[in-house]
Amino acid sequence: MTEQQNINYNRIAEAIAYIKNNFQKQPNLDEVAQKINLSPFHFQRLFSEWAGTSPKKFLQYTTIEYAKILLKENQATLFETAHETGLSGTGRLHDLFVNIEGMTPAEYKNGGKDLIINYSFSESPFGSIIVASTEKGICYMAFVEEKSNAFAILQSHFPKAHFKLNFDAIQQNALYIFTHDWSKLSQIKLHLKGTDFQLKVWQTLLKIPLGQLTTYGTIATKIENPNASRAVGTAIGSNPVAFLIPCHRVIQSTGIFGGYMWGNVRKTAIIGWEGTKAQANF
Incomplete structure (x- = not known):
């Protein structure tokens, strides 16, 4: 894994951890992007590339209710x-x-x-x-x-x-x-x-x-x-x-x-x- 790939993985992992710990609040795109110090646009693109879906849909898949x-x-x-x-x-x-x-x-x-x-x-x-x-x-x-x-x-x-x-x-x-x-x-x-x-x-x-x-x-x-x-x-x-x-x-x-x-x-x-x-x- 290159240094940049490692940085991206850690960012997405941090985002997933935040979503998992705060799913009951249903955090929006801006909130999660702010937590990992990225713009909403950059975060949306990076997350979609890595996970194959948008942060919003991913939240739906990974909540306890799902x-x-x-x-x-x-x-x-x-x-x-x-x-x-x-x-x-x-x-x-x-x-x-x-x-x-x-x-x-x-x-x-x-x-x-x-x-x-x-x-x-x-x-x-x-x-x-x-x-x-x-x-x-x-x-x-x-x-x-x-x-x-x-x-x-x-x-x-x-x-x-x-x-x-x-x-x-x-x-x-x-x-x-x-x-x-x-x-x-x-x-x-x-x-x-x-x-x-x-x-x-x-x-x-x-x-x-x-x-x-x-x-x-x-x-x-x-x-x-x-x-x-x-x-x-x-x-x-x-x-x-x-x-x-x-x-x-x-x-x-x-x-x-x-x-x-x-x-x-x-x-x-x-x-x-x-x-x-x-x-x-x-």
């Missing part, structure tokens, strides 16, 4: 309703993830011994990311602030693996998710390290359609363990693949967006960004 409406309208039939309305068909994000493979018990136990993991750093609409892959698929992806610390965290997930700084075709295909028409992408394969319970939760997350939100309790019901909401939350918090496994689409039953491993502002930004894509494709 979250509550989505939940109220779908609830137990979230996936079915989304399919019937065409949202999952137009975005078809979860359809790309046809193959999800957990590491063997031996691989899981020995910390990735003998695994060769390629990794690289790239840019996304939501900041810098680190992405890593084995010969079987994407094994790790995270938003990063500092590269050396990000690599250390990756190593901690696979302490005995062999790492190569290499941007391979598997990573490239996965990162197209940010910039290409999703209906034209190739299958994205995941090679994940987790317990059977975690893998089941992560696989269920892949079925949440673009532009839709769900709750921890709904996920627990979907995996046929309705009393496991807390365990589901823990598994979601252990998600090793940011964005591709959309844990950002899970919120509290009250409609509050809740926490996110890679920052609450980023979660809000992603939800709004996906909301605009879903609306455009509907």
Whole structure:
């Protein structure tokens, strides 16, 4: 990310944080622009370029009421309703993830011994990311602030693996998710390290359609363990693949967006960004 891109990202992130914290007041364009020291015209243009929609529409997508409406309208039939309305068909994000493979018990136990993991750093609409892959698929992806610390965290997930700084075709295909028409992408394969319970939760997350939100309790019901909401939350918090496994689409039953491993502002930004894509494709 260039210095100017970084400045722009930080400005938009600050604007999103302000909108999120003041949504009940419905701040207008001038108010938000003043908070980040830009003219309303410059702010409108910069925000629209970055988020793909106007600040006013983005505010609508990211308010708590928006979250509550989505939940109220779908609830137990979230996936079915989304399919019937065409949202999952137009975005078809979860359809790309046809193959999800957990590491063997031996691989899981020995910390990735003998695994060769390629990794690289790239840019996304939501900041810098680190992405890593084995010969079987994407094994790790995270938003990063500092590269050396990000690599250390990756190593901690696979302490005995062999790492190569290499941007391979598997990573490239996965990162197209940010910039290409999703209906034209190739299958994205995941090679994940987790317990059977975690893998089941992560696989269920892949079925949440673009532009839709769900709750921890709904996920627990979907995996046929309705009393496991807390365990589901823990598994979601252990998600090793940011964005591709959309844990950002899970919120509290009250409609509050809740926490996110890679920052609450980023979660809000992603939800709004996906909301605009879903609306455009509907």
